[in-house]
Amino acid sequence: MKFSFVKPKPRLGFPMWARAACRQLVFGLLLCLVRAAAAQVSTEPILRIEAGAHLSLVTRVSSDSQGRWIVSASEDKTARLWDAATGRLLTVFRPPVGPEGVGAIYAAALSPDGRQVALGGNAGFDGRTHSLYLFERASGRLPPKSTLSGLEAPVTQVAWSKDSQLLAVGLRQSGLRVFQRNLGFIGSDPEYNEAIYGADFAADGRLATCSLDGSIRLYRIDRKGLQRTARKQMPGKPYSLAFSPDGSMLAVGYQDSGRIDVLDAATLTPRHTTPPLSEGNLGRVAWSSDGRILYGGGTARARDRFAVFAFADSGRAAAREITGFSNIVTSLVAWRDGVLVGSAEPSWASFDAAGSRRLYARQQTADYRDADDKFMLSEDAARVAFPLAPGGNMLLFDLAKGDVRPYGPEAKLESPRQPSWMGGGPSNWKNSSAPKIGSRQLELRPGEVSRSMAISADKQRFVLGTEWYLRAYAVDGNPLWEQRTPAAVWATNLSSDGRWVVAGLGDGTIRWYRTRDGREQLALFVHIDGKRWIIWSPSGYYDTSLEGEDLVGWHLNRGPNIASDFFSVGRFRDRFYRPEIIQSILRTG
Template sequence: MRELSYKVIFVFVSVLSLLAPMTKSIAGEPPKDPILRIDTGMHVSGIRRVGIDAENRYLATGSNDKTVHVWELSSGRLLRILRPPIGDGNEGMIFAVAMSPDGRTIACSGWTGQNWDDMYSSIYFFDRESGRLIRRIKGISATVFNLAYSKDGMFIVASLWGTHGIRIYRTSDYSLIKEDRDYGSDGHGADFDISGRLVTTSWDGYIHLYDNNFQLIAKRKSPGGGKPYGVSFSPDGSKIAVGFDDSTKVDVLSGKDLSYLYSPDSNGVADGNLVAVSWSSDGSSLYAGGSYWNGSLSKRPIRKWINGGKGRYVDLPATDNTILHILPLKLGGVVFSSHDPAFGIFDAYDRKAIYKSPAIADYRNNRNGFLTSYDGSTVQFAYEVFGKSPARFSIPDRFLELNPESPNSILRSQILNTPITSASGLNIIDWEHAYSPKLNGTNLKLDRYEMSRSLAVLPDNQTFLLGTDWYLRLFDRYGNEKWKVSAPATAWAVNISGNGQLAMAAFGDGTIRWYRVRDGKELMALFPHNDRKRWVVWTP
C-alpha cells in the first residue's frame, strides 16, 4: 500500500511584523521589514538555556530560533511566546535566559541588537504575565552567553564572549554595579549561592569565586578540563560542581576557596562531555549531562550520582541530542534542555514526568542521503537522524512522498544524486565537524568557533560549497571565498543541482532551502513537519 502524501501548505506560519513599512533599519533601531517565521508551538532550534521561578510554577526556554517560550512547569503547557527584536542571520539568537525568583520577569540575551547597535548587545526584560517588553539594557560590549539571577532577585549577572568578562546589574534600577574584565576567553557558567556569593566559569580554564559584595575571593583552574562550562553551587554553598566542554569529567570544588575536593565516577563516559551540571535541591544528588552517549540507552543520558556525587550513579535516558542546561527543582529532580530542541523533567524518583520533543525533521548524520535532481526541483531527505524515515519532495508537483524507495513510489523513477565531496585538484579534508577545514593543505578561513559540517563540490570541479554552524560559504579552487550567506541554523547537509545552478542546504531548524549558486541569493524554503503529513513552502 502506498504511503499517504499530503499537500498542505498553510500551516504554522506567522508574520511577526504585520504590514510593517518596508524601511531599512537605522542605527540603534531594529529593522521594520516583515519577517516570516515558523511557529509550531515548540522551538525549532536548540534550547540553550532555561529559567524557572523559585516556586517552580513557570519555565522559560531560550533558543537559537530567536524566541523565548514560557511554559506551565507542572504540565508543560505553553503559555506564551516572547519575541525579542530580530534581524537577518544570527541577529536575535537567544543564548541566555533567566527568570526572576518571583517569576515576574524574564531576562534574555545572546546575539541581540548587534546588527543595528554597532556590534553592542542588549539584554531584554519581559513581564512574564503580559509578555510586554519592559526594559532593555544596551551597550554591552559582546555577545551574552549566560544570565543568572541572585537567589533574592536583587542582582543579575551576564557572562560575555571573548575577553569581556562579566557584568553585574542591580535589578531595582538595572544599573551596572560591577564588572570584571580579567577573563582570557568566553564566559559560559554562573551561579549564585543562598548568601549572594557568585561563581563563574571561563574557557580560559579559570573558575572565579566572588563574595556577596562581588569582590574576588579566588581564581583557580580545575584539573578536570581546560574549558569549564557549567557551574552549580550546592544548596548550602559549601561545594561547587563544574562541567567541562573538553572533558568527560565533573569536578567538585570547595565553595570556600575553589580547592579541588573530588570527582564523581565517570566510568563509561568514554567520549563527549558533561557540560551541564546541577545539584539536587537538597544537595544529596548531583546531575550532569552533555554530548555523552551511553550506547546501551536509546537516549542521551543525564548521569545522577547519589551521596553528593561520591556514591553510585544511574544514567537517566533524557533526549536525542546534546544536553545544554540543567536546573534543580524545589521538590527534587531536575529540568533540562537540549539541542534537539527539547526539554524535560525528571522527578525526585527519576521518572521522566514531562518531555517536549521538537516538531522538526532531524537532518544530522545523513549527508550522503541528502539527494537532489539534475535541476534541483526534487530533493530527498530523512526525518530522523542517520537517514531513517526518508522522504522526497517535488517542487513542481508540490508533492511529499514517504518511503520513496518503495516499489509503489511515484517519485522513485527520478534520478537523484548524492553530494560530490572530492574532485581532481580539490583535496578538501577536515571538513566534517571541524574548525579548520583545509583545501590542498591550506586552512580555509572561517570565523572563530565556526565549525564546518557539510560539503558539496560543484559539477564544474572548480568551486565548492561549505556548510557550517553559521554560514554557507562558496569557495573557488584556490580557496578564495566567492560569497557567504548566514545560515538559520547548522547546515547539516548541502548539495548542488546537476546543472550547477542551485545549492540546497538542510538546516538544524528543520528547513531545507534553495540558493542561487551565482550569488547566494535565497530562492525558496521548505519546512516538513515531523508528523510526516504537513509541510509549508515559501519564497523570500
C-alpha cells in the same frame, strides 16, 4: 627611551573601598547614558519559522523556585514559557533581532518569584554594544525601562539571587556585572580573561562564578557593592557551577573534563570528585533539591547517546545514566525534586527524583544531519527527497503537484555526487575545519566547520555546506561565491541541469539557491509530522498544505527596547498566497 611610573599614594580621608564605590557609580551613570542612546534596529518585516518549539539548540532552561513555569532559550532568537504541569507553551518572548547571529539568546533565567524573565545574548545591532532584557512573565511584555543597553560584550550567563532582588550578568568579555532587579547598578568585576558561562547565588546571598580563564570566584554584596572574597585557579576550563541547597558545597563542571569537582563553598578547597568518565565532558551541573544527588551532562555519552548522569551521595557514588539525547546536553538546573535538561537537539525535558521523565518538549523540525546520499534531487530540482530524522523514513516533496508523500525509487532522483575514496574532488570535508582540494586547504572563517559537499554534474564546480555558509568553488578550489545561511548546512545537492543548489539546513528548512550567484530563491519547511508544509520566496509569496500557514510568519521589530510582534503569513493570505508565483520562480530562476 625608558619611562618609569610611580604609583600615587592614596589620599587621606578617601579609603580604597570608597574609591571603588565611586568607580562603580561612574560605571552605572555611563550605562544609563548609553541606555538612552541605544542602537536603532531595522523595522523591516522578517520572515521566520514558528513551529511551536525551538529551531536551534536550547542554550538555557530555567524555572521559578516553586517549579510552576519553565523558560527555555535558544540561538533561534526566541525564549519560551511553558506550563510546568502540562508542558503547554504559554508565551514566546521575542526580543529585537537582526541579521546573521544578532538576536541569538545565550542566557536566560526566570526569577525565583516567577515575575521576570532575564534574557541576554548577541544584541550587537551597532556592532559594539549589547543589551539585557527583563520581560514580564505574566504578560510577556517588555515594560519601559526594562532594557539595559550598552554592555560591552554578548551576555553569556544571567543568574538571580534567591530573593529575586539581584541579577548577576556574565559577559563573553569584560567580566561580571551585578544589578538590582530594577537594573540599578550594584558593582562589577572586569578582571576576567575569558567568557563567563557559570554563575550561581547561594541562599545567603553569596555569588560564585566560573570562567573559561580557569578561575572560580566568590563574592559578597553589601553596602560597599560587589566585593570579591576568594579566587581559585582550577585544573581545566570551568564551564558551570552550582551551590548545594544548604550553601556548603560548590559543584564545578568543566568544558574539558568528564569529572565534577565538589569544593567547600566557603574556602574553595577540594572536598571530593565524581568518578571520572573516560570520554566527553560534564560541563553542566545541578543539585537535587535535597543535595543528595549531583547531576552532570554535556558531551559525555552512554549507549551512543549524550547522557545525563546522576551521582548519589552528593557526587561520591558511581555515575547512573538517567536519560540520553541525540545531541549534546546544553543546560541543567534543579527543578522541584528533580532536574530540568536542555539539549541541542533542540529540546528540553524534566525529570523527577527517580529519573523518570515528566515532560518532553521535542523538536518539531526535520534533522538533516548526516543525510548525505539520502538528500536527493530531480534533474530540475522540482522534486526533493529527504529523511525527517537520521535513519528515518524518506519523504518526497513535489513542487508541481504541491504535496509531500512517502518516497519510492520510482521517483528516480539523484544523490549528491561526491568524490570516491580513490581521489578527485574535495577531501577532508566531513565535519572538518580544514577541507582540501588536492594539497590546497580551502579557506574558511575561524571556527567554521564543513558539514556537507556536492559536485556538479559537469564536474566544473562543487559546493561546500558549513556551519554558517553555503560556499561554491571552481574545480580548482577557487571560490566563486559564498552565501550566509540561517543555520548549519547539513546536506546539499546540485541539480543535474546545473541551475540549482539545494541545501538542508539545521533550522529544518530546505532552500534553493541559484548556482550562478548563490542567491536564495525558495525555502521549504516540512513539519516533523510529515503532513504540514509551507514553501515561500524571500519576498513572502507562498504555497502551503492545509494548516501550514501558521508555520511561518512575519517578525516585526518595534524598537531596541520594545518586544517584537509576530504575525503568521495566513493573516495576509489574500496578498501572498500565490502558488503560481512559487512554481514560476523555479522555472525562471
